[in-house]
Amino acid sequence: MTDFNTIRRPATTAQRAAVYDEGLRAYMNKVYGLMTVGMLVTAVVAWSFAQMAGGPGAWTEFGRVVYTTPLRWVILFLPLVMVFAFGAAIQRLSTQAVTMLFYAFAAVMGASISSIFLRYTGGSIAMTFVATAAGFAALSLYGYTTGRDLSAMGRFLMIGLVGLIVAMIVNLFVGSGVVQLAISAIGVLIFAGLTAYDTQNIKNTYLELANSDPDFLGKSAIMGALTLYLDFLNLFMFLLSFMGQRE
Numbered sequence: 001m002t003d004f005n006t007i008r009r010p011a012t013t014a015q016r017a018a019v020y021d022e023g024l025r026a027y028m029n030k031v032y033g034l035m036t037v038g039m040l041v042t043a044v045v046a047w048s049f050a051q052m053a054g055g056p057g058a059w060t061e062f063g064r065v066v067y068t069t070p071l072r073w074v075i076l077f078l079p080l081v082m083v084f085a086f087g088a089a090i091q092r093l094s095t096q097a098v099t100m101l102f103y104a105f106a107a108v109m110g111a112s113i114s115s116i117f118l119r120y121t122g123g124s125i126a127m128t129f130v131a132t133a134a135g136f137a138a139l140s141l142y143g144y145t146t147g148r149d150l151s152a153m154g155r156f157l158m159i160g161l162v163g164l165i166v167a168m169i170v171n172l173f174v175g176s177g178v179v180q181l182a183i184s185a186i187g188v189l190i191f192a193g194l195t196a197y198d199t200q201n202i203k204n205t206y207l208e209l210a211n212s213d214p215d216f217l218g219k220s221a222i223m224g225a226l227t228l229y230l231d232f233l234n235l236f237m238f239l240l241s242f243m244g245q246r247e
Contacts, residue, residue, distance in 0.1 A: 027206045027221055028144070034099070034225035038106035039232065050117030067115065088228065095218040102222055107109025109233065116237075120244035128243045131242045132236040139192055140228070143199030154197035158191050180241070187238035195231045202227070 028074055053063025067213055116125060143150065159185045164186055171179045202224040209217050 007053045018076070023210060024203065024206050028203070029215070030218075030221045031202060031224040031228065034102065034222060035229045035232070038102060038225065038229045041103055041106040042110040042113070042233070046114040047117060049111050049114035053114075054116065055118055066111075068117075075108075075111050079105060079112050082108060083226075083230075090106060090219055090223065095215055098219055098222050102226055105226070106229070113233075113237065116240065116244075120246060124243060124245040125240065128240045129236060130240055131243065132232065135192065136195055136232050136235060139195040140199040143196035144203055146196075146200065150197045150200050153193060154201065157190055157193045157197060160186070161194070164190060184238045184241040188235065188242075191231050191235040191238065195228070195235065197231075198227045198231055 049066065053067060054060040055063065059068065066075065082101075086098075086101060088107060089101065093101065114198060164183065167179070167183055167186075171183060205220055205224065206217075209220055
């Protein structure tokens with residue numbers, strides 16, 4: 001007698017795989033979509049701040065307050081404070097509120113890095129951005145498609161990131177150009193690796209949370225977008241120190 005359960009099982013497995021693949025694509029599209037909008041917000045705010053500032057020797061009142069008073073330190077370090085607040089508040093807020101917090105963070109980050117438009121030419125910023133986007137896309141695609149487990153590399157890169165942060169803080173007081181060049185080179189390598197690792201980790205997170213509460217899954221996508229946003233932005237900033245032409 002024919003066992004219909006046996007006949008149906010492969011079809012059911014294939015259907016489940018198709019549903020998973022469709023869900024994963026939707027999840028990753030949301031992650032990349034949020035990240036892209038966040039980058040656009042950052043770019044618009046950064047450019048707007050620089051335009052309103054006037055520039056050294058021709059400061060507007062806005063530029064003088066933002067770039068030459070102690071307020072500049074608040075603007076510089078506020079994104080760091082918001083990152084910690086983001087992690088602490090994500091479980092208590094709704095998905096919509098977390099999304100708005102992400103965009104607010106992107107806007108504050110734009111204000112924080114806006115001085116690049118005063119230090120570098122617009123052409124070199126655009127060229128660096130295109131190079132960063134191309135490299136980021138290739139590295140993220142590798143992290144998404146590779147069958148290699150990147151967990152060990154990720155742990156090594158996180159240790160390197162801690163060392164990089166310490167070196168950057170020390171060089172704020174030392175002011176060595178050679179050390180800054182080394183920091184930039186190491187920073188590019190670290191965030192290139194983290195782009196691939198974080199993409200794979202976001203994909204694996206979906207695998208673990210696919211059947212969880214949709215609201216929790218939505219917040220997870222926002223956290224993934226924040227992670228890749230920071231990878232892209234840091235990769236861009238470190239590359240700019242190499243490729244950027246000074247005004």
